[in-house]
Amino acid sequence: MKHINWDQIPYEQINPHFRRKLAWDGDVMIARTDVEGGYVVPLHSHPNEQVTWVMSGKWRFHLENKVVEVGPGEMIFIPKNVPHTVEAVETLVAYDIFTPPRKDWLEGDDAYLRES
Secondary structure (H helix, E strand, C coil): CCCCCHHHCCCEEEECCEEEEEEEECCEEEEEEEECCCCEEEEECCCCEEEEEEEEEEEEEEECCEEEEECCCCEEEECCCCCEEEEEEEEEEEEEEEECCCHHHHHCCCHHHHCC
């Protein structure tokens, strides 16, 4: 068992528009992301299943030849290895849940976010 208090986890500023907090244990990772409106996450894919749950603001996902807007109280499930890009329609707060944990995020090897 692992007990975590979000308030005790420092933010990691990934780029001027995107910051996050990470918590993980075993096969699950949760990331709180705070993103400025207008920011676009470049096209990428990963071997992790993903759920994104929006608390405030709005994401616009582009995947599998579809565009899906996800707003407060809504979630999107993204299968592993599916290329996608996402744009912050509005400044937002969202939680990303990954299984297994994102090794690239844990090791800081997520250049597609850091170069933005």
